[in-house]
Amino acid sequence: MANTEQKKIRVATTSLAGCFGCHMSLLDIDERLFTLLEHVEFDRTPLTDIKHCGPCDVGLVEGGLCNAENVHVLREFRNNCKILVAVGACAVTGGLPAQRNHLDLADCLQEVYVTEISLHNGLIPNDPELPLPLDKVHPLHEVVKVDYFIPGCPPSADTLWKFLTDLLAGRTPTLGVELTRYD
Amino acid sequence: MTMQLETAQNPETLRRVAIDPISRVEGHGKVTLLLDEEDHIQQVRLHIVEFRGFEKFIQGRPYWEIPVMVQRLCGICPVSHHLAASKALDQIVGAHHLTPTADKLRRLMHYGQMLQSHALHFFHLSSPDLLFGFGSDMAKRNIVGVAAAYPDVARQGVLLRKYGQEVIRHTAGKRIHGTGSIPGGVNKNLSLAERDELLKDVYQIIGWARGAVHLTKQLFEQNLAEYNAFGRFPSHTFSLIRADGAMDLYHGGLRAKDMDGKTIFDHVNYNHYWEQISEEVKSWSYMKFPFLKVLGPEKGWYRVGPLARVVQCDFIPTPLADKERQDFMAFDAGNPSGSTLGYHWARMIEMLHAAEAIKELLHDDDLQGTDLVVTGERQEVGVGMIEAPRGTLIHHYHVDENDQVIRANLIVSTTHNNQAMNEAVRKVAMQYLDGRKLTEGLLNHIEVAVRAFDPCLSCATHALGKMPLQVELIDAEGKQIDQITRGVCDEPSSCC
């Protein structure tokens, strides 16, 4: 752990096309959260009310890219974070949401919003307030440069803890076989 | 009154303000406000802006993969999806009565999840608003601020959540996205060592959960007028209910009551849920709007989740939580029932119930049984329902003779609350924002209303949506940052 005298490391996190499981796994460090807070301050994360990422040391991104807004947020993170980390299967490969990549969007829409059993009216949402979906789900590195990839669905709390404590101590993070997993 | 704020007459002449993204909730959503020249509010909408398409892409998969796949809808309540899918698939494999070991193990898993999710929602996400004030300093209004100002509260929140996660780990194999439940039963029991580890802390957990109920009650008492009025509106309620009228978060029949507490229907078998509820689609949200069919889309919308469950059950089958329920119902003539912030109080009562239920289950020898799975005659259709932390969750599958899923319908808890959340947001907009200069603190009042429901916008984005041809990116001050006018793109690098 870094020396407490030092300036706190500023960390931003966001969930794009993910399920928040990677964020939950980060919270699974349990009481170690309080230790982390001695060394880290949060910028935009789902835990704070900062809506846009400012200059940060580390950006942790969960989830792949499924719409234009995800791309926009990712670029905002890349522009502001010195180190950008793809956290979890969705960010690294697209993950489960990328299962839709072999499907035709129009068919999906028709089924979910027009023909499903419990529907009252058939109508496909089309308001300009809704972000443009990409026709495929993409992993982060296809759009921006990514500095570290942490696999797992989600990576375990111990994995994330090791990664962060290495970074805070100024070491190159290494996980080893024990902490690398793909389930 | 609030329905008319759904759609303004002449939107192009109005000023737009967006709260985007809504923070300290799970998932992706935003609120847009349209204001006239005198800052009067003409339109308010809560939009769900993402989609992921689970219903479609699980088609073609072998049915036994489903409980593991669908929990990736949501990392906060994965157990709910894991179990709702398992319950639907129990019917597909003809397992109409699980073994006591399987039934109780799943219940233990579920109550573990109820505990962790309610703790997370209250302590990590919502408590900053309640402890510091809705319009308080934004820099402090988060769990870090709570840890500094109320270290005991923050610590207990973290440890309550941890305990729930440990219950899940011991029953599902993993804290997030485990594999414990399978069609027809479970794949492991609870060993004595695991049981003893959980028993060690359970009394402490019950004590803290009780303290949390008292904290919410105290906050209500201290801010009575404001809390009662905040985003208040009457509505019908909907949940599963046990045959004897008790709260049961794992299984039951359908109960709906109207806004005066009168029964609309009761103990209805959920296998034909579409005879009771239907869903309306609106152009401006990927999340649908369910309603009770007997009352129609205008009048038939309802609330689900902790407030609905606590208000409409006849009793809670554990003593401490039932005592708290009685206090809650007696409080100011039962007023919390219409109050949006009453959700927090009801949520903590349920968290206490979960802790007590876990204790009772841990003392049951059936958890060490070895009879784990049953099968029977195959069926084509299965419907599974469960009370997830945020409300009633429905999974519905058709499986063909090749064991492949051919159709799926998922109605998640947050979807049931769609209209209610929109009502609350409009109500608060009129109460606090109308005619005033908007500040960050005022806008946070809207988010406080959204947070009371603990919406899981992550779950709510499972459906696929349409590609609008134009997208504008506008910041919280209404300034346009970016505009996209292309169609769907193949190459991410060429778009945006």
Ligand code: SF4
């Ligand atoms: S990697 Fe897994 S846990 Fe993380 S966001 Fe994706 S589905 Fe959720």
